[in-house]
Amino acid sequence: VITRLAGISCAGRPDSCPNQLSVALRQCLEEHGYAVPDVPAPQDILSDLRDTI
Numbered sequence: 471v472i473t474r475l476a477g478i479s480c481a482g483r484p485d486s487c488p489n490q491l492s493v494a495l496r497q498c499l500e501e502h503g504y505a506v507p508d509v510p511a512p513q514d515i516l517s518d519l520r521d522t523i
Contacts, residue, residue, distance in 0.1 A: 472496055473507055 472492045480486035499506050 472499075 472495050475488040475492035475495075477492075478486045478488040496506050
């Protein structure tokens with residue numbers, strides 16, 4: 471979920487509700503000692519999504 475939501479923009483703004491959720495999930499996992507996945511740059515996520523469509 472963190473990887474999918476991270477980096478999503480909203481109406482041209484660099485941030486969004488989904489991105490903020492990814493930040494909150496990451497912080498929660500880190501605070502409880504869980505491993506947190508590396509999040510690729512937004513352009514890498516978009517590229518991967520285009521490749522799967």
